[in-house]
Amino acid sequence: MIRVVKGDRDTCLSFIEELKTRVGETEKSVEETVSDILKKVKSGGDEAVKAYSRKFDGWTPETLELSRTEMKELSKDCDPSFLESLRRAAANIREFHARQKQQSRIDPMGNGVITGQRVRGLHRVGVYVPGGTAGYPSSVLMNVIPAQVAEVGEIIMVTPPGRTGKPDPNILAAALVAGVDRVFLMGGAQAVAALAYGTESVPKVDKIVGPGNIFVATAKKQLYGVVDIDMIAGPSEILIVADDSANPEYLAADLMSQAEHDRLASAILITNSEQLAAETVKALYRQVETLSRKEIIEASLDRFGAVIVCESMEQAVEFANDLAPEHLEVCCQDPFEYLGRLDNAGSVFLGHYSPEPLGDYFAGANHVLPTGGTARFFSPLSVDDFIKKSSFIYYPKEELLKAADDIIRLAETEELTAHANSIRVRKEL
Amino acid sequence: MIRVVKGDRDTCLSFIEELKTRVGETEKSVEETVSDILKKVKSGGDEAVKAYSRKFDGWTPETLELSRTEMKELSKDCDPSFLESLRRAAANIREFHARQKQQSRIDPMGNGVITGQRVRGLHRVGVYVPGGTAGYPSSVLMNVIPAQVAEVGEIIMVTPPGRTGKPDPNILAAALVAGVDRVFLMGGAQAVAALAYGTESVPKVDKIVGPGNIFVATAKKQLYGVVDIDMIAGPSEILIVADDSANPEYLAADLMSQAEHDRLASAILITNSEQLAAETVKALYRQVETLSRKEIIEASLDRFGAVIVCESMEQAVEFANDLAPEHLEVCCQDPFEYLGRLDNAGSVFLGHYSPEPLGDYFAGANHVLPTGGTARFFSPLSVDDFIKKSSFIYYPKEELLKAADDIIRLAETEELTAHANSIRVRKEL
Numbered sequence: 001m002i003r004v005v006k007g008d009r010d011t012c013l014s015f016i017e018e019l020k021t022r023v024g025e026t027e028k029s030v031e032e033t034v035s036d037i038l039k040k041v042k043s044g045g046d047e048a049v050k051a052y053s054r055k056f057d058g059w060t061p062e063t064l065e066l067s068r069t070e071m072k073e074l075s076k077d078c079d080p081s082f083l084e085s086l087r088r089a090a091a092n093i094r095e096f097h098a099r100q101k102q103q104s105r106i107d108p109m110g111n112g113v114i115t116g117q118r119v120r121g122l123h124r125v126g127v128y129v130p131g132g133t134a135g136y137p138s139s140v141l142m143n144v145i146p147a148q149v150a151e152v153g154e155i156i157m158v159t160p161p162g163r164t165g166k167p168d169p170n171i172l173a174a175a176l177v178a179g180v181d182r183v184f185l186m187g188g189a190q191a192v193a194a195l196a197y198g199t200e201s202v203p204k205v206d207k208i209v210g211p212g213n214i215f216v217a218t219a220k221k222q223l224y225g226v227v228d229i230d231m232i233a234g235p236s237e238i239l240i241v242a243d244d245s246a247n248p249e250y251l252a253a254d255l256m257s258q259a260e261h262d263r264l265a266s267a268i269l270i271t272n273s274e275q276l277a278a279e280t281v282k283a284l285y286r287q288v289e290t291l292s293r294k295e296i297i298e299a300s301l302d303r304f305g306a307v308i309v310c311e312s313m314e315q316a317v318e319f320a321n322d323l324a325p326e327h328l329e330v331c332c333q334d335p336f337e338y339l340g341r342l343d344n345a346g347s348v349f350l351g352h353y354s355p356e357p358l359g360d361y362f363a364g365a366n367h368v369l370p371t372g373g374t375a376r377f378f379s380p381l382s383v384d385d386f387i388k389k390s391s392f393i394y395y396p397k398e399e400l401l402k403a404a405d406d407i408i409r410l411a412e413t414e415e416l417t418a419h420a421n422s423i424r425v426r427k428e429l
Numbered sequence: 430m431i432r433v434v435k436g437d438r439d440t441c442l443s444f445i446e447e448l449k450t451r452v453g454e455t456e457k458s459v460e461e462t463v464s465d466i467l468k469k470v471k472s473g474g475d476e477a478v479k480a481y482s483r484k485f486d487g488w489t490p491e492t493l494e495l496s497r498t499e500m501k502e503l504s505k506d507c508d509p510s511f512l513e514s515l516r517r518a519a520a521n522i523r524e525f526h527a528r529q530k531q532q533s534r535i536d537p538m539g540n541g542v543i544t545g546q547r548v549r550g551l552h553r554v555g556v557y558v559p560g561g562t563a564g565y566p567s568s569v570l571m572n573v574i575p576a577q578v579a580e581v582g583e584i585i586m587v588t589p590p591g592r593t594g595k596p597d598p599n600i601l602a603a604a605l606v607a608g609v610d611r612v613f614l615m616g617g618a619q620a621v622a623a624l625a626y627g628t629e630s631v632p633k634v635d636k637i638v639g640p641g642n643i644f645v646a647t648a649k650k651q652l653y654g655v656v657d658i659d660m661i662a663g664p665s666e667i668l669i670v671a672d673d674s675a676n677p678e679y680l681a682a683d684l685m686s687q688a689e690h691d692r693l694a695s696a697i698l699i700t701n702s703e704q705l706a707a708e709t710v711k712a713l714y715r716q717v718e719t720l721s722r723k724e725i726i727e728a729s730l731d732r733f734g735a736v737i738v739c740e741s742m743e744q745a746v747e748f749a750n751d752l753a754p755e756h757l758e759v760c761c762q763d764p765f766e767y768l769g770r771l772d773n774a775g776s777v778f779l780g781h782y783s784p785e786p787l788g789d790y791f792a793g794a795n796h797v798l799p800t801g802g803t804a805r806f807f808s809p810l811s812v813d814d815f816i817k818k819s820s821f822i823y824y825p826k827e828e829l830l831k832a833a834d835d836i837i838r839l840a841e842t843e844e845l846t847a848h849a850n851s852i853r854v855r856k857e858l
Binding site for chain 2: 079081082084085086088089096099100102105107113114115117118120122123133136137138170206207225227228232247249250253254256257259260261287290291292293297335336339342343344345346347348349350351352353354355356357358359360361362363364365366372374375376377378379380382384387388389390391392393394395396397399400403405406407409410411413414415416417418419420421422423424425426429
């Protein structure tokens with residue numbers, strides 16, 4: 001079910017290189033289908049969206065928008081205790097993200113010069129929520145709350161109508177808890193296109209976030225620049241760094257909590273303890289029998305799971321930085337000692353009682369994280385992803401004149417004489 | 430030389446729609462050439478880079494890296510007064526960007542729960558600097574200083590060797606002033622590929638920034654995800670919003686300072702004063718005769734220049750927000766009154782003595798700005814572009830147990846039973 005590798009630094013590193021090659025390329029046919037859908041929706045508007053809904057979802061709503069009343073009515077079908085759990089999670093998420101908020105700033109100098117940076121929430125954002133079992137209420141919270149904290153003007157959720165024409169009540173409940181302003185029943189590349197270009201009934205947005213299938217992801221990628229998009233998420237992954245203080249039952253459970261997402265998910269344990277490695281594997285075999293998604297777990301652990309027994313915890317840290325995982329659990333005696341040494345990770349889970357699902361659902365940090373080693377340069381979804389910044393400058397006449405010679409010299413060295421002229425006319429006229 | 434449009438709101442808005450359609454698509458042949466170069470450099474390393482340098486630049490350096498000694502030696506050829514101007518500009522840029530720096534934070538709760546966000550500079554960044562007259566020392570400062578303020582581990586500059594094998598001394602001087610760590614003499618898509626994949630002599634970077642021709646831009650776009658990249662810059666643009674307090678000579682000079690960049694540059698004036706519009710056009714005809722880049726200025730004003738006379742300053746603000754320009758000059762009596770109303774702009778220049786070249790070179794705000802209306806959702810290049818964030822969480826056992834039922838309920842509602850199991854084993858074992 002899972003490979004166990006034990007060896008020196010080079011053996012481990014070459015095995016890690018192998019583990020990294022996991023992501024394929026988008027098929028050309030998908031690229032072309034999506035590009036065609038985008039063009040048709042751009043020119044055809046609502047009717048084109050509805051035609052695609054009919055084709056792909058087997059159903060078309062009469063009006064694309066779900067009214068506020070319908071939304072509230074439908075969401076009543078959700079379990080009250082689930083709703084309470086959702087509200088507690090949302091409160092934690094809101095609190096965590098509120099601390100990320102950047103303020104506009106102004107830097108007035110003593111000489112009358114003023115520079116600064118204005119920070120504002122985006123005007124309008126679209127959040128894609130997949131249909132069926134791929135649509136998670138927790139993801140609604142994670143995508144919508146940072147936008148709301150950023151003071152985005154209007155947050156629009158889109159989700160496929162499904163064959164019943166009724167979206168999941170739990171999704172709608174999450175939308176209400178998170179603060180979605182409007183909901184449109186449409187999915188796929190056509191929904192992404194409608195958000196990016198706008199139609200008669202769908203207002204044009206400035207950014208589109210949220211997970212989706214390959215058609216949704218490809219549509220977002222193709223529309224990048226027309227609108228902003230979030231990271232394109234690859235398959236999910238966890239890396240656990242553990243020393244001999246760790247509980248193998250916990251490690252096995254955490255590896256499987258990641259592996260259950262899909263057959264491409266990756267779950268890796270790195271430890272310096274051969275005994276812990278062996279006991280974790282034993283626990284995996286035992287626990288998996290009790291789990292409903294056994295088949296998926298076995299398939300993903302089989303292909304992308306690994307237990308690496310390295311020579312020291314220093315090596316474990318080195319390998320973790322090389323892998324740059326989405327989720328990184330530090331199941332060690334002194335977890336905070338590792339915080340500074342672990343350089344690349346989307347989200348870090350410290351200690352024996354901070355398992356990844358705590359972060360996925362409840363602790364407040366975002367669960368939309370960089371995958372596939374991109375934690376080297378990408379960051380968790382945050383309030384920063386829903387703002388725009390504008391810099392501004394103001395110079396009084398006398399200060400511009402003091403700077404004039406420098407600016408003219410720099411512009412003329414770059415042979416941009418009209419730039420120099422713009423300063424010169426202010427000196428002379 | 431420049432179109433003048435006067436009319437009601439609808440006339441102006443439909444003219445503005447027309448002005449927006451300026452950017453074309455990358456030719457398929459460029460896409461394919463670049464994709465081929467990337468593959469060859471990925472497998473062939475240094476030798477492949479050198480072969481392309483020989484082919485495209487007509488010259489190959491023996492070693493791709495320029496030594497620190499050579500760098501210092503060559504930069505001595507630059508004019509001392511230019512160097513001083515560069516240093517004063519760099520000091521302003523450093524001061525402006527230092528205020529952008531985000532700190533790591535920790536949020537320890539009373540119950541022992543800890544959440545937080547660690548902020549770090551990227552490990553290694555590549556800065557592309559075009560060869561010949563397209564390589565601007567000011568752009569070296571604007572791309573390198575934010576990276577340095579972000580505490581990026583290593584900043585690598587690449588620039589084409591040119592036929593003499595010697596880069597511009599002014600560029601090297603700017604690199605030294607800004608704080609570049611290493612310089613490699615290579616250009617084009619092959620340089621971008623070498624930075625993204627790494628070669629025997631070029632270390633792999635985490636992000637590539639800086640302007641370049643269509644091959645460089647296409648290479649960056651294709652490698653997005655392997656590394657992070659900055660915005661793909663479109664043609665430059667200025668929008669001036671002016672009331673009757675403005676000086677037409679200044680406005681004409683500022684429009685031309687943008688128009689001189691290239692034939693695709695756009696320069697637009699919006700005012701409610703017909704007289705100011707007429708006088709600005711007159712000044713344009715007069716001043717252009719004195720400028721060395723007259724031909725380019727006339728060509729770009731001809732195609733992408735415009736003077737729009739609207740009915741009120743409220744309309745001017747509305748049109749400016751619709752255009753979302755890269756540079757926005759507010760040449761009005763009370764410029765700060767407009768700061769809150771102008772929603773979308775890369776950089777805002779307030780008042781009669783804050784012309785765009787002041788920002789391009791000297792005031793300290795970044796001159797790498799979103800173009801083509803993307804100021805709706807993109808921001809100026811900043812320290813934020815050179816950091817990575819990791820969130821972290823720590824829960825003590827008793828707090829996890831308090832949250833356990835909520836997490837289990839949320840996970841089970843989403844049918845992710847292995848997630849629930851990860852919490853359950855900690856309750857039970």
